[in-house]
Structures are given as C-alpha cells and as structure tokens.
Amino acid sequence: MSNKAIITENLGKRYKLGETLNFSRTIREAIVEFPRKFMSEAKRKAFEIRERKNNPDYDPETPPGTFWALRHLNLEINHSDVVGIIGSNGSGKSTLLKVLSKITIPTTGHAKVYGRVGSLLEVGTGFHPDLTGRENIFLNGSIMGMSKADIKMRFDEIVAFSEVEKFLDTPIKRYSSGMTVRLAFAVAAHLEPEILIVDEVLAVGDAAFQNKCMGKMKDVSSEGRTVLFVSHNMSAVRSLCSRGILLKNGKIVVDTTINEAISHYNDTLDEKANDAQLLWKEGEMPGDDYVQLIEAQLLSETGVNKTIFDTDEQIKIRLKYKSLKNNKDLRFAVKLSSIEGETVFQSTDQIFRNSENSGAGLYTTEVDIPNRLLNSKHYQISLWAGTPKVKRHIPEMLLFKLSVVGKVYNGSRLDDRQPWPGIVSPELKWKILKID
Amino acid sequence: MSKDTADKYVQIIQPREKQKKIDWQELYRFRELFGILVWRDIKVKYKQTALGALWAIIVPFVHMLIFTVIFGNVAKLPTDGLHPQLFYYAGLLLWTYFATAVSISGASLVNGKAFLTKIYFPRLIMPVSPTLSALVDFTIGFVILVAMLFYYEQAIDYTIIFLPFFVAIAVVSASGVGMIFASLNVKYRDVAFALPFIIQIWMYGTVLVPFSKLPPAWGDFRYLYGLNPMSGAVEGFRWCLLHSNMLTTRMLDGKVVEIPVDPPLLLVTVSTVSAAFLLWLGIKWFKKMESTFADIV
Numbered sequence: 001m002s003n004k005a006i007i008t009e010n011l012g013k014r015y016k017l018g019e020t021l022n023f024s025r026t027i028r029e030a031i032v033e034f035p036r037k038f039m040s041e042a043k044r045k046a047f048e049i050r051e052r053k054n055n056p057d058y059d060p061e062t063p064p065g066t067f068w069a070l071r072h073l074n075l076e077i078n079h080s081d082v083v084g085i086i087g088s089n090g091s092g093k094s095t096l097l098k099v100l101s102k103i104t105i106p107t108t109g110h111a112k113v114y115g116r117v118g119s120l121l122e123v124g125t126g127f128h129p130d131l132t133g134r135e136n137i138f139l140n141g142s143i144m145g146m147s148k149a150d151i152k153m154r155f156d157e158i159v160a161f162s163e164v165e166k167f168l169d170t171p172i173k174r175y176s177s178g179m180t181v182r183l184a185f186a187v188a189a190h191l192e193p194e195i196l197i198v199d200e201v202l203a204v205g206d207a208a209f210q211n212k213c214m215g216k217m218k219d220v221s222s223e224g225r226t227v228l229f230v231s232h233n234m235s236a237v238r239s240l241c242s243r244g245i246l247l248k249n250g251k252i253v254v255d256t257t258i259n260e261a262i263s264h265y266n267d268t269l270d271e272k273a274n275d276a277q278l279l280w281k282e283g284e285m286p287g288d289d290y291v292q293l294i295e296a297q298l299l300s301e302t303g304v305n306k307t308i309f310d311t312d313e314q315i316k317i318r319l320k321y322k323s324l325k326n327n328k329d330l331r332f333a334v335k336l337s338s339i340e341g342e343t344v345f346q347s348t349d350q351i352f353r354n355s356e357n358s359g360a361g362l363y364t365t366e367v368d369i370p371n372r373l374l375n376s377k378h379y380q381i382s383l384w385a386g387t388p389k390v391k392r393h394i395p396e397m398l399l400f401k402l403s404v405v406g407k408v409y410n411g412s413r414l415d416d417r418q419p420w421p422g423i424v425s426p427e428l429k430w431k432i433l434k435i436d
Numbered sequence: 437m438s439k440d441t442a443d444k445y446v447q448i449i450q451p452r453e454k455q456k457k458i459d460w461q462e463l464y465r466f467r468e469l470f471g472i473l474v475w476r477d478i479k480v481k482y483k484q485t486a487l488g489a490l491w492a493i494i495v496p497f498v499h500m501l502i503f504t505v506i507f508g509n510v511a512k513l514p515t516d517g518l519h520p521q522l523f524y525y526a527g528l529l530l531w532t533y534f535a536t537a538v539s540i541s542g543a544s545l546v547n548g549k550a551f552l553t554k555i556y557f558p559r560l561i562m563p564v565s566p567t568l569s570a571l572v573d574f575t576i577g578f579v580i581l582v583a584m585l586f587y588y589e590q591a592i593d594y595t596i597i598f599l600p601f602f603v604a605i606a607v608v609s610a611s612g613v614g615m616i617f618a619s620l621n622v623k624y625r626d627v628a629f630a631l632p633f634i635i636q637i638w639m640y641g642t643v644l645v646p647f648s649k650l651p652p653a654w655g656d657f658r659y660l661y662g663l664n665p666m667s668g669a670v671e672g673f674r675w676c677l678l679h680s681n682m683l684t685t686r687m688l689d690g691k692v693v694e695i696p697v698d699p700p701l702l703l704v705t706v707s708t709v710s711a712a713f714l715l716w717l718g719i720k721w722f723k724k725m726e727s728t729f730a731d732i733v
C-alpha cells in the first residue's frame with residue numbers, strides 16, 4: 001500500500017464541439033474515417049505524413065470539431081493532501097473533477113483512485129420539491145453515497161447545521177432558496193468519504209452561512225482527508241488548501257504551494273499585461289541632460305508584468321534610467337492615487353542614493369508596495385524626477401493603471417462582498433484585553 | 437483514514453473499451469439508493485393531485501369501458517368467451533403497468549440530467565427503478581380486478597399462483613425496453629415523441645386479439661405472436677385469473693364436453709425467452725452507451 005490517494009497517467013478527455021447531432025458532418029466524417037480503418041499501420045503513417053504536409057496543424061488525435069479539455073495529465077496526490085485546483089474558465093478544472101468522480105470517462109490514459117470518493121459538484125442534487133426536508137435529507141444523502149444507517153446517525157447534526165429544524169416536515173418547495181441551499185450543504189458537509197472532491201459549491205447562502213461552510217470544510221481537511229477543491233474564490237482556496245495546481249487549456253501549468261499557484265494564476269489572468277511595461281525609444285525618453293527614463297515596469301513578486309494584483313501580493317515598480325551626471329541628490333518619486341485622483345501616498349528613493357550608486361551610468365531603481373495594504377479597488381501610479389533646489393527633470397506623468405482584487409484584510413472574519421470603505425485598507429493588529 | 441478501506445476501494449478510471457461489464461458488486465453497494473429512488477417515485481407520484489391514487493384505477497378502467505363498447509359491443513371482437521369487461525380490464529391492467537413503466541423509464545435519463553452530470557452511481561438504477569415503482573399502480577388496479585371477479589361471479593382458481601410469473605415477464609420486458617429507449621433518448625430526443633406513439637400501437641397489438649383467434653391455418657407460426665413478450669404475459673395473466681371460465685370443447689369418450697383451456701404454454705415460453713432477450717439487449721445497449729451519457733445529455 002502506497003501513500004497515494006490519486007494517481008493519473010497521461011489522462012486526457014476529448015470533447016466534440018458543437019451539436020451532437022449533425023448528420024451531414026457525421027456522414028462526412030464517416031466517409032473520411034472509413035477507409036482508414038482498413039489501413040495497415042504503415043499506410044496509416046504514410047497517410048498521416050501526407051496530411052501533415054498539407055496542414056501543419058494536423059493532429060490525428062484531434063479531428064476537426066474536437067478539442068481536448070484535459071490532456072497528458074500526470075498527477076499524484078497523497079493521502080490527506082488538500083489540493084486547490086485553479087485556472088480560468090475552460091481550463092479543465094471541472095472536467096478533471098468529473099473524470100475523477102467517474103461522471104464522465106477519460107479518452108486517454110487512466111487514473112487510479114484509492115479510497116471512496118465523495119464528490120460535491122453541486123449541492124442538493126436530486127432534491128425533490130414535493131418531498132419534505134426530512135425526506136430530502138435521506139434522498140440526497142443516499143444519492144451522495146451515504147448509507148441509510150449513516151444518515152440516521154448524523155441526522156441530528158445535519159439538521160442542526162442546516163438551521164431548518166422547524167420546517168423539517170414541510171415540502172421544500174415552500175422553503176426559501178436560502179433554506180434549501182442550507183439544507184443541501186448540510187447533507188453534503190456530513191459526507192465522510194476518504195477523498196472529497198468539491199467544485200465551487202461554497203458560494204451559497206448568505207455571508208454568515210458561507211463562513212460556517214468554510215469552517216466545516218476546514219474541519220474536514222484538518223481531519224486528514226484528501227480534498228480536491230475547485231473555486232474561483234482565491235481567498236477560500238488559499239485558506240483551505242496547502243497545495244495548488246494551476247491548469248491552463250487542460251494542462252498543468254504549475255503544481256506547487258497554493259500561494260505560488262495563486263500568484264501564477266494572477267499573473268496569467270492579466271490581459272493588459274502589456275500596459276505594465278513602458279519602454280521609450282532613444283530620443284523619446286522622458287528626462288533632460290541629468291537623467292533619462294528608459295523603461296518603467298509594474299511587476300508581481302515573481303517578476304511578471306501585470307496590472308491586476310491580489311490584495312495579498314506585493315506590487316513592484318521598477319524604473320530603468322540613464323544617469324548622465326554624478327548626482328547624489330536625484331530623486332525619483334512615485335505617487336499612488338485612487339483612480340479618482342486622490343493621492344494615497346508619494347515616496348522617493350533619494351535617501352537610498354549614495355556615492356556608490358549615483359555616478360553616470362545605467363541604473364534601475366525599484367520599490368515594493370507591501371501586500372495587505374491596499375483596498376480592493378482601482379489605483380493609478382504616476383512618477384516624477386528632480387533634484388531639489390536644482391531642477392525638475394521629469395514632470396509628473398501617469399505611468400500605470402492597476403486593479404487590486406481579492407479579500408480585503410480589514411480584520412473581519414467574513415469576506416465581505418460589498419466594497420469596503422477607505423482608500424487603503426491596511427492589515428492592522430488589534431489587541432483585545434479583558435479588564436473585568 | 438484507515439489504509440484498509442483505501443485498499444478495498446481501489447478504482448481504476450479508464451477509457452471505454454475496457455469497461456462494459458456490469459459491476460454487480462457495485463450495484464449491490466448501491467442497493468439502498470435503488471430502494472430510495474423507487475420510494476421517491478411512489479411518494480411523489482400523486483402529490484398535489486385531487487384524485488391521487490384513484491388515477492391508477494381510472495386509466496385502465498376507462499380504457500376498459502371504451503374497449504368494451506367499441507370492440508366488444510360494436511365491433512363484436514371475440515373475447516375468449518369471457519365477459520368483455522373482464523377480458524379487457526385484465527389485459528389493460530397489465531398493459532397499463534407496462535406502458536407506464538416504459539414511458540417513465542424511457543424518460544428517466546433525460547429527466548435525471550442533474551444526476552448524470554453531477555453525481556456518480558450505477559446508471560442502470562435509473563431506468564430500472566421506475567419498473568418497480570409502477571407496480572404500485574398495478575397493485576391498486578388489481579384490487580379493482582378482484583372486485584370485478586366477484587361481481588361477475590368468477591371463481592378464483594388455483595392457477596392464480598402463476599400470476600407473479602406473468603407479472604415478472606412484464607417487469608423484465610419493461611426494464612429491457614425502458615433501458616433501450618432511455619439510452620436512445622439521451623442522444624435522440626425523437627424518442628420523447630415516438631415513444632407514446634409506439635406504446636399506443638403496441639397496445640392494440642397486445643390487448644385486442646387473443647391467441648385463440650389467430651387463424652389456425654397459420655399453424656405453428658402463430659407462436660411468433662409471443663415474440664411480443666407482452667402478448668404472452670397478457671395471455672398468461674388472463675389465463676391464470678380467468679382459467680375456469682375459458683372453456684373449450686373437446687371430444688371425450690364419444691361425447692362433446694366443455695373443459696377449461698390448457699395453459700398457453702408454448703406462447704408463454706416464446707414470450708419469456710423474448711422478454712429475457714430484450715432485457716439482455718437492453719443491458720448490453722445501455723452499457724455500450726453509458727459512458728457517453730454525461731457528455732451528450
């Protein structure tokens with residue numbers, strides 16, 4: 001017995017695009033495919049080579065009208081790993097979960113799963129509106145794979161968790177949607193498989209209930225069970241998981257710690273990444289006969305240009321400049337302001353400039369804006385450069401517009417969805433003392 | 437978790453070619469779910485209806501009245517020497533069971549789309565459970581049949597002990613046919629339109645004509661009638677309930693006597709084989725299509 005919970009080898013899932021019933025296409029494909037069935041291996045090779053010559057993208061495994069939702073996936077997950085699977089829409093996260101929970105079969109490769117799998121791709125699957133809450137607990141529980149005895153044993157816990165005691169004998173079509181969801185999650189939360197697969201189901205109910213769900217999920221993962229968790233809610237993923245797998249186009253991009261995976265994810269998220277790097281040509285560089293700005297970049301901790309940052313990420317600003325004179329008093333200043341133009345702060349590099357780094361030559365100067373400082377909102381960064389009492393070399397100019405997203409570190413236990421007030425929202429330490 | 441449990445539940449997930457057999461062990465593990473789905477179907481069937489389970493009686497009973505008037509009184513079709521009311525109600529009762537089971541079963545996968553795409557359990561449970569829950573209606577309707585037997589002063593014979601066998605033929609056929617239509621329905625929604633139509637035509641072919649009135653000139657070819665498994669089931673069902681009144685004349689010691697008809701043995705045998713074949717075909721077909729359900733439903 002190894003310590004493995006899930007091993008996949010070359011796992012792949014191919015889907016057909018478009019209509020399932022397209023007779024003209026099906027017939028056309030059949031005509032094209034039919035002779036190939038009778039070809040010998042050698043002939044088939046020759047055929048493929050010929051095809052490839054005509055069409056450089058030809059791939060015998062990807063006939064037209066199909067795509068791979070997962071491809072060449074090799075994965076090893078150990079027992080009691082709590083793994084967050086992240087990636088943008090269409091990256092194959094849900095397909096992976098569906099394959100592992102046996103809902104759909106893979107096209108290539110295989111997976112070995114050690115232990116009972118409980119999958120939670122949706123809460124309340126099979127709930128029947130005409131049945132009472134009590135009846136639905138049994139129905140839904142057995143659909144999820146619990147035995148009747150299990151459900152009976154946990155019945156009181158489930159009811160208490162759902163907070164719908166009073167309505168247990170009411171048909172659930174009379175429930176509010178919030179009540180239904182609470183009941184559904186309560187059943188799901190009491191599944192006790194060795195391997196739990198969860199897809200984006202925590203986004204249910206009000207904030208207080210969400211919080212309760214998160215707490216329950218944390219309990220589950222700390223009990224030493226294997227959990228695979230998919231969510232777009234990065235703060236939920238971060239707080240639950242220790243390992244992170246980032247998928248893109250059905251392939252693993254990184255398989256590392258959750259924090260690294262999330263910052264990689266944030267890096268790939270940014271479509272305006274080009275706006276995070278400004279380069280000036282010779283002759284167009286801002287500056288004068290003292291200093292000339294060559295390049296300005298907005299970077300993530302991992303050194304990727306981007307303009308969308310998580311609240312838990314540092315923001316790096318790097319400037320590359322040419323100094324033409326020995327000038328220890330030179331100062332580059334960056335100013336961060338809200339998108340409405342209100343200054344948040346302004347900071348310069350002057351006191352870090354000494355006799356060693358102030359001669360003529362090429363330099364970079366960079367600064368990190370700490371994480372857990374900014375609020376979840378839009379900001380802009382501008383720059384100016386000058387030597388006090390001598391001259392302003394670069395007048396104030398707007399460099400970047402950036403967005404900060406994600407959980408606001410405001411001291412609340414809830415991850416409030418509403419905008420949190422304040423130009424910044426720094427993480428502060430409170431101290432609570434009992435004095436009586 | 438204990439490592440033993442993990443060892444016990446090693447599952448290999450792989451492409452289709454290698455997994456067409458029924459996993460009996462797994463089916464056994466999901467027996468409770470099977471029971472619960474049957475229970476759910478029964479429980480919700482007549483929710484929010486004014487007449488409730490009366491519908492289980494109304495449908496075959498009204499059908500019977502229409503058949504009696506049109507085919508019995510107007511068209512004067514033979515009814516094996518039985519009261520047309522009894523003849524048609526008995527046939528229609530078993531038929532109604534079959535028709536209900538097949539139509540619910542045929543729609544089970546499409547209606548249970550959420551199951552197919554969101555949760556795993558052996559899919560075979562879905563088309564099979566309606567064939568059991570529909571038995572409840574059958575039982576209710578059967579009470580009326582018994583009442584009718586008393587009303588028409590029809591003695592209940594020892595042959596009634598064979599009744600479960602004929603019902604079983606209907607259950608087996610309904611499962612087989614249900615599975616075929618259910619899996620076809622996933623890909624071709626035409627089934628939703630064709631199925632009621634097919635069932636309607638099939639009914640006339642089953643309930644109206646007793647085997648005894650097939651032209652004797654056809655000889656043994658008449659037994660091909662049993663390829664429709666429901667014809668053997670209905671014929672046998674009528675026989676086991678109404679045996680003592682189904683009389684035939686025979687020469688005995690030079691005298692013409694009326695004796696009860698023999699059991700339709702050969703016909704029932706053909707139908708039993710046919711029902712078993714349908715079940716086999718249904719399972720085979722279902723297992724073949726099963727792996728694509730979640731992707732195309």
